[in-house]
Amino acid sequence: MNRATTLGIVAALHEEIADLLTEMAPGARVEHIGMRDYYVGSLYGHDCVIVLARVGKVAAAATTAALIHRFNVDEIVFTGVAGGLAHGLSVGDVVVADTLVQHDMDASPIFPRFEIPLLGRVSFDAEAVLRDALAQAAREWLMNDMPDEVPAALRTEWHMSAPRVHVGQIASGDRFVSSAVEVTRLRDALAQTLAVEMEGAAVAQVCHEYGVPFAVMRTLSDAADDDAHVDFPRFLREVASHYSHGILRRFLLARRA
Numbered sequence: 001m002n003r004a005t006t007l008g009i010v011a012a013l014h015e016e017i018a019d020l021l022t023e024m025a026p027g028a029r030v031e032h033i034g035m036r037d038y039y040v041g042s043l044y045g046h047d048c049v050i051v052l053a054r055v056g057k058v059a060a061a062a063t064t065a066a067l068i069h070r071f072n073v074d075e076i077v078f079t080g081v082a083g084g085l086a087h088g089l090s091v092g093d094v095v096v097a098d099t100l101v102q103h104d105m106d107a108s109p110i111f112p113r114f115e116i117p118l119l120g121r122v123s124f125d126a127e128a129v130l131r132d133a134l135a136q137a138a139r140e141w142l143m144n145d146m147p148d149e150v151p152a153a154l155r156t157e158w159h160m161s162a163p164r165v166h167v168g169q170i171a172s173g174d175r176f177v178s179s180a181v182e183v184t185r186l187r188d189a190l191a192q193t194l195a196v197e198m199e200g201a202a203v204a205q206v207c208h209e210y211g212v213p214f215a216v217m218r219t220l221s222d223a224a225d226d227d228a229h230v231d232f233p234r235f236l237r238e239v240a241s242h243y244s245h246g247i248l249r250r251f252l253l254a255r256r257a
Helices: 018-023 057-071 128-144 152-157 180-189 200-210 232-256
Strands: 006-011 029-033 036-043 046-052 075-084 094-102 123-125 165-172 193-197 214-222
Touching: 006 057, 006 232, 018 036, 018 232, 029 057, 036 057, 046 057, 046 232, 057 075, 057 200, 075 128, 075 200, 075 232, 094 128, 094 193, 094 200, 123 200, 128 165, 128 214, 128 232, 165 200, 180 193, 193 214, 200 214, 214 232
Parallel strands: 006 046, 006 075, 075 214, 094 165, 165 193
Antiparallel strands: 029 036, 036 046, 075 193, 094 123, 094 214
């Protein structure tokens, strides 16, 4: 592969990459490494490696390291779902990270809460060009494609009247945030955070340590509260999968132009 044009695309759940895999050009190969299948081929004119990381920070970090070492990717994009943390966000909104933090990192009193030991930093910055391109692709997909790809009946059922794109902080941790009490605690501790999930900040830390540009995009499936578990698999299958496929399609096509 041409190192100058190789993009790693990562997701935690199969539904988030299934449609992308079907779009890969004929001739794609699969390499099985560390209990994961890495799909290597061409997608919308770009050399890509697509992989299912599975759930959690350790899984995401291991997958990211393999993409960098084994496949020499230049950039990494992580796509998936998240729970909304900030007030004013809605199901179906998209959050593109500008910074990422590990909300369950606490090595105090040796290090300040949330600070990554020996790195001297709390958060990691997404690469600005990738971040902005991903946010623009999301805006264009929501405006032009989403009405045709997510049926009106589903949008009504999930109260997705006018989904928006937000750029801001995403927090990651190795637990599924699913109670109003946890949401309140996280809002108090990380007031600027928009969404919460389980992988993005681990990807961010590995990319930071190896100097690899990255971006993270999340579709909001819930408000990360006591109702966060309600029909999540169905939302993932019928809504979020269309977001990942459609937005990344626009992202890749725009970069080819």
